[in-house]
Amino acid sequence: GESVGLHLPTLSVQEGDNSIINCAYSNSASDYFIWYKQESGKGPQFIIDIRSNMDKRQGQRVTVLLNKTVKHLSLQIAATQPGDSAVYFCAGDGNQGGKLIFGQGTELSVKP
Amino acid sequence: DADVTQTPRNRITKTGKRIMLECSQTKGHDRMYWYRQDPGLGLRLIYYSFDVKDINKGEISDGYSVSRQAQAKFSLSLESAIPNQTALYFCATRPTVGVSQETQYFGPGTRLLVL
Numbered sequence: 371g372e373s374v375g376l377h378l379p380t381l382s383v384q385e386g387d388n389s390i391i392n393c394a395y396s397n398s399a400s401d402y403f404i405w406y407k408q409e410s411g412k413g414p415q416f417i418i419d420i421r422s423n424m425d426k427r428q429g430q431r432v433t434v435l436l437n438k439t440v441k442h443l444s445l446q447i448a449a450t451q452p453g454d455s456a457v458y459f460c461a462g463d464g465n466q467g468g469k470l471i472f473g474q475g476t477e478l479s480v481k482p
Numbered sequence: 483d484a485d486v487t488q489t490p491r492n493r494i495t496k497t498g499k500r501i502m503l504e505c506s507q508t509k510g511h512d513r514m515y516w517y518r519q520d521p522g523l524g525l526r527l528i529y530y531s532f533d534v535k536d537i538n539k540g541e542i543s544d545g546y547s548v549s550r551q552a553q554a555k556f557s558l559s560l561e562s563a564i565p566n567q568t569a570l571y572f573c574a575t576r577p578t579v580g581v582s583q584e585t586q587y588f589g590p591g592t593r594l595l596v597l
Contacts, residue, residue, distance in 0.1 A: 402584045413486075413572050413588035414525070459524060463584050469540070470586060472525040 382479045389447040391476045393460035398441060402463035404470065405434060405445045409456045417445070417458075447478075455480045485509045486589035488573050494595045495563050503558045503592050505573030513576040514556040515586060516540075516548060518569040525572065531556055532578075563596045570594075 383389045395403070401422040406414035420427045420434045420443070427434050433446040447454055457477045461470040489504045505514065512533050517525040517540075527540030531550040545567060547559045560567055570593050574586040 404585060406588075411591075413574075413590050416585050416587065419585060461525075469527055469530065470584075474524040 379474070380477045380479065382481060383450050385450060385452060385480050385482050387450055389445075389450045389454070389478060389480075391445045391447075391458050391460075391478065393443050393445075393473055395441050395443070395460075395462045395471075397462060397471070398438075400462040400471075403434070403436065403443050404461045405432075406459040406461065407454075407456045408459065408475070414459060450478075450480050452480050452482060454478060486573060486575055486587055488571075488589040488592050490592060491590065492593045494597065496597050497562075497564055499563050501560050501563055501594075503560075503571055503573075503594070505556045505558070505589055507554055507556075507573075507575045507587075507589075509575050509577070509587060510553075511575035511587070512553065512578045514550065515574040515576070516546075516556065516558045517572045517574065518542065518567075519572060519591075520569050528558065528571075560594075560596075563594075565596045568594060568596045 404419045405417040407417050408414045418429045418432050418434050420436050422438060425436055431448045436443045443460060455478055457475040459472050459475045461472045486507045495501050515530040516528040518528055519525050526542050528542055528546050529540050529548040530538050534550055534553055537548055549557045570591050572591050573589040576586045
């Protein structure tokens with residue numbers, strides 16, 4: 371079946387460094403991807419999205435890269451701050467009634 | 483996101499009890515979703531609805547039912563709660579049209595413990 375998975379369950383970075391969180395997906399027909407941030411005790415919060423007709427999209431301190439050839443996307447966070455500590459999920463459009471397929475999540479820890 | 487609210491935020495119940503989780507939204511979105519989250523398993527879809535009275539099963543609907551009597555409300559019921567339904571439950575909404583219409587907006591979650 372379809373899957374969206376993350377390469378690493380945890381990532382620890384130093385404050386001020388750049389963070390890269392990776393995600394792989396299996397459905398080549400997926401044409402929309404989202405990154406969510408989930409802080410402890412809260413619901414997932416939208417960060418950035420990208421459509422399959424794009425390779426890169428930038429937001430404020432965040433960049434999402436999409437490589438359709440290898441079905442991989444990544445989230446880059448520049449100058450990582452303590453407030454960036456959270457679990458990050460990637461999700462892909464399963465093309466079935468608007469359902470999103472979620473990865474398991476990567477926990478990002480930022481060391482001061 | 484205060485536009486999507488869930489009640490209760492925490493609930494402890496006993497095996498065999500019927501319970502209902504409520505979700506309300508002021509975003510005016512047609513589409514609503516219920517997910518459960520378990521450690522290491524990410525978010526899994528239970529049910530979703532595209533409009534009032536429209537109900538569709540997700541990947542793990544067994545043991546659950548839903549009701550969509552109004553656009554702004556989507557309730558999830560556990561008919562006879564069992565311990566492996568202990569989880570964090572999220573409601574989400576999504577617009578039908580507009581920029582980034584695939585984006586889903588999540589409520590704060592309901593933490594359910596079944597003893």
